[in-house]
Amino acid sequence: MTLMVRDEADIIAPMIDHHLSQGVDLIIATDNGSVDGTAEILEGYAAEGRVVLLHDPVHRKQQGVVVTQMARDAASKYGADWVLNADADEFWLPRLPGRTLHDVFSEIDPGIRSFLVNVIDMTGPPALVGTGLQRLVYQDLRTVEEMNAVGLHAHSTPNAVHVGDPNVSVVQGNHLVSIGSQGAPPPELEIEVLHFPWRSWDQFSRKVDNSGRAYLNSSGLKPSPNHHGMRDFHRLQDGTLYASYLFRHPTPEELTAGLATGSFALERRIADAIVSPVADVAVDAEQSTHERAFGKVISGLEFQIRNLNSGLSDKTELTIELSDRISVLTEEIASLTRQLAESAAASAHIQELYDALHNRKVVRAVDQVAEAISKHRPRR
Structure with missing residues (x-):
């Protein structure tokens, strides 16, 4: 697994522990100039030999270049059969319970070369501070129309998985790779990602500011009009992001109604298996x-x-x-x-x-x- 991370101290340890317990053989991580203790947490795992730690303190939108190099190293230096390019707020799992990533990848035909993995956004009550793994226990399955109504453009884009290849290229965001797909795993071997992008106001506002300033520092890089990060960055500058952050989270009444209609689904696999490092502080x-x-x-x-x-x-x-x-x-x-x-x-x-x-x-x-x-x- 490759991982480029910046200021994710509230979630990086449980994320790494989860994937190591799922049978990921090695995590190649690049710290992008973190100042919140993330780098020190990664150094602890590197000292134990469970993470290969690299550093790239430049704050521009160079994720595609950095992840591409890590993915190539995974094949050329470490002999990876499969490579998962992940973010710190993602927890990868087999879709069916009772199996690990190691189990299913040992059975997936490498002849399919690459395939897409569905990314499911997790939601629940908002908080000022906190990792929130026991709070954000609902799969967000709202329609595009429902998402638009709360100021969101769409759900997260699927991630690309690929076989180890020293010449692979990974597109910014980890959603596309240069290796063409020759099929998809059968249903019993499908993978999915549980995504925790809005864990607390403290984490979310810092992430938005970091991402927006990185775009501003990247000459020649123009985000699309629908780019969610830059829309949130403009809201942060306007002083309206906190209102938007709260509004995108469903109320208890909306959760109850959404569970009945299928807009939300209870999801406790992560909540029941992993302790949140940072306690929640309610709004x-x-x-x-x-x-x-x-x-x-x-x-x-x-x-x-x-x-x-x-x-x-x-x-x-x-x-x-x-x-x-x-x-x-x-x-x-x-x-x-x-x-x-x-x-x-x-x-x-x-x-x-x-x-x-x-x-x-x-x-x-x-x-x-x-x-x-x-x-x-x-x-x-």
């Missing part, structure tokens, strides 16, 4: 209610803006209609702010959020609409 319930309300408004506004941008070229009437909708949303934000400001305990923080939202998001959105209308309104 403030009253403040959480206020922030979630902002998150809902923000998500609605962003959805309107995305629709507007996708149809500006030849949809003048739609542009004008969305302009009216954004005006209504702006009024709703002002009304909501006035209501929330009546709560003395939350008023100062709410005003800060409103100012950030109004000055950066709404004004920007209205300016976009005004420009669009001036370009596309029919001349009389």
Whole structure:
């Protein structure tokens, strides 16, 4: 297994322990200039001979290059039959219980060369701090429409597994490799990944800031408009990311309803097997209610803006209609702010959020609409 990691001290030890217990023979890890103790944890495993530890402190989006070299070394230096390119917040498992990764990979036909593994995002109640393996015990199976409604673009993309090859290339994100697939494992040998990307506000906000600044430091690298990390980075800069973080997590009522409809599924394999190194610190319930309300408004506004941008070229009437909708949303934000400001305990923080939202998001959105209308309104 290859692993490029930065500032994941809250989860890196259980992640490594899990995969070693699953029969992964060797983990080649590159620490990307961590400052939170991650490197020291990795050094402990390296001293025991269970991890080959490398260092690359450059903070640019060079994951594809670094992982490619580790994957090539896995074959040329360590004789790997199969290579799994993982992230620190991923736990790889056989889909069927009672077996290990070593069991299934010893039976998978190497003639298929490479195949994709489904990545399942895990969710549950939010927290200020904490690893959250006993809290995030629900597979997030919401539809794309349901994801969009809470400000998310889509679920995580599948990961690529490949046979050991000294000439392999791994694409940024570990989702594609240069080795063409010749098939897929049979159902009884399928692999899946349980993904824990939003373990706490402390971890998530730091990850977003690290990732966004790495993109800004990478000249010539332009993220796609739907890049989830950069959207969250802009939210962090706007002061609205905490509201978005809370809103994307289901409430207890939403979890109950989602379990009945199939939007969520209980998943305790990791929770029951691994202890979380960092204890959870719950969010403030009253403040959480206020922030979630902002998150809902923000998500609605962003959805309107995305629709507007996708149809500006030849949809003048739609542009004008969305302009009216954004005006209504702006009024709703002002009304909501006035209501929330009546709560003395939350008023100062709410005003800060409103100012950030109004000055950066709404004004920007209205300016976009005004420009669009001036370009596309029919001349009389």
